[in-house]
Every structure is written in structure tokens, then in C-alpha cells.
Amino acid sequence: MDPRVSELFGAGSALKCAAPGLGAGYGGPGASAGSALGIAPKKTASKNGKKVKGRASRNTKPNNNPPYLPPEAEEGNIEYKLKLVNPTQYRFEHLATQMKWRLQEGRGEAVYQIGVEDNGLLVGLSEEDMKASLKTLRRMAEKVGADITILREREVEYDSDVPRQIAEVLVRKVPDDQQFLDLRVAVLGNVDSGKSTLLGVLTQGELDNGRGRARLNLFRHLHEIQSGRTSSISFEILGFNSKGEVVNYSESRTAEEICESASKMITFIDLAGHHKYLKTTIFGLTSYCPDFAMLVVSANTGIAGTTREHLGLAMALKVPIFIVVSKVDLCPRGTVERTVRQLERILKQPGCNKVPMVVASADDAVTAAQQFAQSPSITPIFTLSSVSGESLDLLKVFLNILPPLSNSKEQEELMQQLTEFQVDEIYTVPDVGTVVGGTLYSGICREGERLVVGPTDEGHFLGLKVCSIQRNRSACRVLRAGQAATLALGNFDRSLLRKGMVMVSPEMNPTICWLFEAEIVLLFHAKTFRRGFQVTVHVGNVRQTATVERLHGKEELRTGEKAVVRFRFIKHPEYLKVGAKLLFREGVTKGIGHVTSQAARTAGQGLALRN
Numbered sequence: 001m002d003p004r005v006s007e008l009f010g011a012g013s014a015l016k017c018a019a020p021g022l023g024a025g026y027g028g029p030g031a032s033a034g035s036a037l038g039i040a041p042k043k044t045a046s047k048n049g050k051k052v053k054g055r056a057s058r059n060t061k062p063n064n065n066p067p068y069l070p071p072e073a074e075e076g077n078i079e080y081k082l083k084l085v086n087p088t089q090y091r092f093e094h095l096a097t098q099m100k101w102r103l104q105e106g107r108g109e110a111v112y113q114i115g116v117e118d119n120g121l122l123v124g125l126s127e128e129d130m131k132a133s134l135k136t137l138r139r140m141a142e143k144v145g146a147d148i149t150i151l152r153e154r155e156v157e158y159d160s161d162v163p164r165q166i167a168e169v170l171v172r173k174v175p176d177d178q179q180f181l182d183l184r185v186a187v188l189g190n191v192d193s194g195k196s197t198l199l200g201v202l203t204q205g206e207l208d209n210g211r212g213r214a215r216l217n218l219f220r221h222l223h224e225i226q227s228g229r230t231s232s233i234s235f236e237i238l239g240f241n242s243k244g245e246v247v248n249y250s251e252s253r254t255a256e257e258i259c260e261s262a263s264k265m266i267t268f269i270d271l272a273g274h275h276k277y278l279k280t281t282i283f284g285l286t287s288y289c290p291d292f293a294m295l296v297v298s299a300n301t302g303i304a305g306t307t308r309e310h311l312g313l314a315m316a317l318k319v320p321i322f323i324v325v326s327k328v329d330l331c332p333r334g335t336v337e338r339t340v341r342q343l344e345r346i347l348k349q350p351g352c353n354k355v356p357m358v359v360a361s362a363d364d365a366v367t368a369a370q371q372f373a374q375s376p377s378i379t380p381i382f383t384l385s386s387v388s389g390e391s392l393d394l395l396k397v398f399l400n401i402l403p404p405l406s407n408s409k410e411q412e413e414l415m416q417q418l419t420e421f422q423v424d425e426i427y428t429v430p431d432v433g434t435v436v437g438g439t440l441y442s443g444i445c446r447e448g449e450r451l452v453v454g455p456t457d458e459g460h461f462l463g464l465k466v467c468s469i470q471r472n473r474s475a476c477r478v479l480r481a482g483q484a485a486t487l488a489l490g491n492f493d494r495s496l497l498r499k500g501m502v503m504v505s506p507e508m509n510p511t512i513c514w515l516f517e518a519e520i521v522l523l524f525h526a527k528t529f530r531r532g533f534q535v536t537v538h539v540g541n542v543r544q545t546a547t548v549e550r551l552h553g554k555e556e557l558r559t560g561e562k563a564v565v566r567f568r569f570i571k572h573p574e575y576l577k578v579g580a581k582l583l584f585r586e587g588v589t590k591g592i593g594h595v596t597s598q599a600a601r602t603a604g605q606g607l608a609l610r611n
């Protein structure tokens, strides 16, 4: 982690240098992401799968970039095919097997580039060959139980007078047994930036009235409805079916119905914007293992309040970020552009080192999703309104295509490990009993499985049985690594549980610790950071006050400095893993790092099995 990220947490110094109007190098909202490919967009898929005409390629200004893509990678979910015209039965079988493998690599999604050689050269096909190739591709998809959506068709103007086409096609598996692709997006942004409203509009399918109608569906507590602020973490779901169409509450009545027809599910973790809920925001980011973070910035206020801090937190935790500039209906274009420039300047500064990419067309949205997944430094920026609906479709195109960052092999490896479930929420449900919510970090968890939960204050792990499992409010028999769920534990005594515990398979013989060391960078501190200082430490779902017992080789630490620090938990032992990311804070003091060692003992010594 670049210690210069600490500038984001300072008292606004970088904000001053980000004064609007200094947009050197700014391409403007029209700066097209797609142009880097040296090809002219022709048609792009819209939200309902129908094609929309893109810019006319032949009449626009000449494009001098060489027509190629990076060479095809052996691994991953992207396949290049020059043409697929009338394959023999033998070749067809081979093509179908290959598609199955690419789908596995993308956890149910693959992208086919037709008319492209393996070395990335955009050769292009005649209209007739393209038609035949897409027909074969559709047959291949049918054979492996998938659907196809044409993301874009383009013309290449290279070395020939006859126009030739290339097509980019999304292949998505039709879900079976609720095993849809599930991506988690943490929603960040200052208070009143429009986070809950945007989620309301995306997940309920109805525009806002500018006075908070859309967000009403999302609130959990009475005081939130009264003040209009999000204080608890809430989850909202947006599905896409195998044809790439939105599945949300506008057509479905229940989450169960959404899960049934979705091939891909985006779970938004709505985190609070107000500074006083920062604890919850950090917990949401560290504990719920989001795949991506969406930072919402209001166009009329620009970078204000907690925006910079939220940006810094997501970067410190290495969560890839995309940005939504909301409320564009409220201000003139110039103000929107000023906010975009302000963001671009912050993103480009040395502590961030990001490459902003303004998304102005559906074509840009496709490119942004692909490049974002390939390079963590790319930061797509959307400008939209939840009231007029302007450019909302671009965000949906992006979310539909956004691929998972881990491939099926990494997923498979995690599933081979012993079961470890992080307890993030605890509830008592009438007629069901004690229920815990959280994420399965590794392994597989089945209904009826026996696990141990802990550590208790005394450092013990207690036996229990998983009575039933729900994902997105609908029943599910098997939970796989990386999935979030709620588990019913029958009459297990709720008072023995706390957030931050883990439920693991008994064979794991889990270790616990009071004392651990971490290599840290101090992001911001008003005075100096030294021995005896107490901070709240966040590691995954663990959140507890710890005392700084020692700074190796240093007396004190200043903002931006690094050190190995020994911490001691003050209340109870915790289950930690060496290498885990760590974040700590106390008032304005903030730091990040990773656990380097722990004085661990096996909890097995005090293992008390119940049930």
C-alpha cells in the first residue's frame, strides 16, 4: 500500500489542490473508453437486449490506432474466434467443450470476440460469415445450457474497402440449483449523496421523486425513516437473467422469485454516509468482503464530507472502486463536469494512482466493465440521475457485464478447504430460534452440518448444528465459499454468540490469540502514535479495542510512516489469520496494514462441545 494514500485522510489538504477548473488532461465526459481499441462502435446492447445504433463508424473521423486486442489469454473467460462457419460435428463438440471451460473460468459467464485472431488482430468478418458464426455460437450455448447476448458489433476499417465486422458476445449460463453468480458491491458516499435512493431505483425499478420516495423501501429502523439516514447496513439485490435483462422487484414480488430467475446477482451493501456511522461503514467494508465498491458523489456538492475518507478506506482495503456522480438533474452540465474534474484530479494524485474513465455511452460501459476487471487502477465514473433516470441504463449495462475477479479455480481451491463461516449478524427469529448472518470464507456448509463456534470470552469453541440455510431470503441446502447467507441454529443460546466469531469445522482445531503483530502504515494522526495508545482494530469481521504494546525499532510514529506494531486485545481473544488485512482507528487516527504474526494457542485445549 502506498503510504501516500494517507493524504486522503488528512484535514483536506488534497481537496484544496483539487480545486475545480484545473482539469489538465481531462477528456471530458465524452472521453470514450472504447476508442483505445482502435475500432468504431456500431451497435450496442441496451438494457432489454435490443440493439441500439452506435456511432456510424465510416463517417466519423479516421481512427489511426492499430486494430488489435491484447493476445488471447489461455486462462480466463475471454475467447477469440476468427469464425465459426459450418463446423463439422467433431469441431462443434470441441467448441462446446471449450465454451463450457470458459464459462467455468468466469463462474458462469464468458465473453466471445468473433472475427478476432488468437493474437488479437481484429480481422473482421463479412456480414454473411458473421451471421453464420453467431448462429453456431447460439447452438454451442444451447448445447451447454447458456444464453448469448450481443454486447456490441463493430466495423473494422483495416486494409480493405469492404467493411468487415467483429462482434463481442456475452455467454451466460442459465442457473441451476440457485448457483447464480453473486457479486457484492459496497455502497459508499457522503450523507445525502443519494446512495439509498439509487439503490431503491435500481432494485425496485421505480424512479425517485427527489424527496426520498425510492429510499423509503430500504430503511430498517424507525429513526432512519424519521431522519432519512442509513445507520444500519442493509442489503439490496439486483438480478440479471441469462439474457442480460434486469430482474428486480418491478416484476418479481419476492427475493425468492428474483433468485429463481437470475443468473447473476448483485448484492449491494448499503453503508451509512454520516461520519458518526464510520464504525459501521468500516465494518461493512472489512467484514462483508465486497468484490467492488461504488462511491456515490452528489453532482451539486462535489467531493464533500466523508467522500475522501470513504475513497481512502476502499483503496486501503484494496477494494476496486467505481464512482457514480448522482443528481445530475439538479445542476447545469458545467457543475457536473466540475465535479467530474475534481474526482479525476483526486484519483490521479500519487496516493491513488488511478486511471479515471468517464462512461458516456453504452459502448463505454461495456469497455469500462471489461477493463475495470482487468486492471484495478481503472476507475469508471458514471454521471446519472435517480429522478429523471438519465444514464441509469449505462450503470445497468456495466453491472450486467461486470465479471467476478476470482476465477473458478481459485473458487474451487477455497471450497476444498475446511469450513469457516464469519459471524456478522445475530438475530432471534420467532419459530426459528437463533439465526446468524455472515459469509462463508472457505469450504462448503450443508444443512444439518455440525460446526464449532467461538472464541468465547474464555477462549473456547462451542459445538452446534446448522439447522437450515437461507441465501437472499430464500432456502438453500448447500453454501459455497464466498457466499453470504443466514444460518438457523435452532435453540442455541444467542447470548453465547457475538459478532466477530467464526463457525468452523471441528477438524480445524482453530487457534486464538490475545496478542498479535502487524505491519502498519499510519494514515492520519493528530499528534504522535506511541506505546500505550488504544485503537479499535478491524480485521475481517473482528472489531475490538486493542492496546499498542510495542513499536518495533521506533519510539513513536507520524502520519505516513510504517512500522511493525504489537497489539493486545483488551476484552477477549480473537480468531485471526496471519496475512489478514487490518484497519484501525481512534478519533481522527487511522492506519492500515496486515497481521504478520500472532501469539496463538489452540482453542482445542478448552474445546467444550455441546449439542
Ligand SMILES: Nc1nc2c(ncn2[C@@H]2O[C@H](COP(=O)(O)OP(=O)(O)OP(=O)(O)O)[C@@H](O)[C@H]2O)c(=O)[nH]1
Pocket: 189, 190, 191, 192, 193, 194, 195, 196, 197, 198, 208, 209, 210, 211, 212, 213, 215, 228, 229, 230, 231, 271, 272, 273, 274, 326, 327, 328, 329, 330, 384, 385, 386, 387, 388
Ligand atoms: N433531484 C434528485 N434528487 C435526488 C437524487 N438522488 C437522491 N436524491 C434526493 O436526495 C436526498 C438524499 O438521498 P439519500 O438516498 O437518502 O442519500 P444517502 O446518500 O443514502 O444518505 P445517507 O443514508 O444518510 O447516507 C433524497 O431526498 C433524495 O430524494 C437525484 O438523482 N436527483
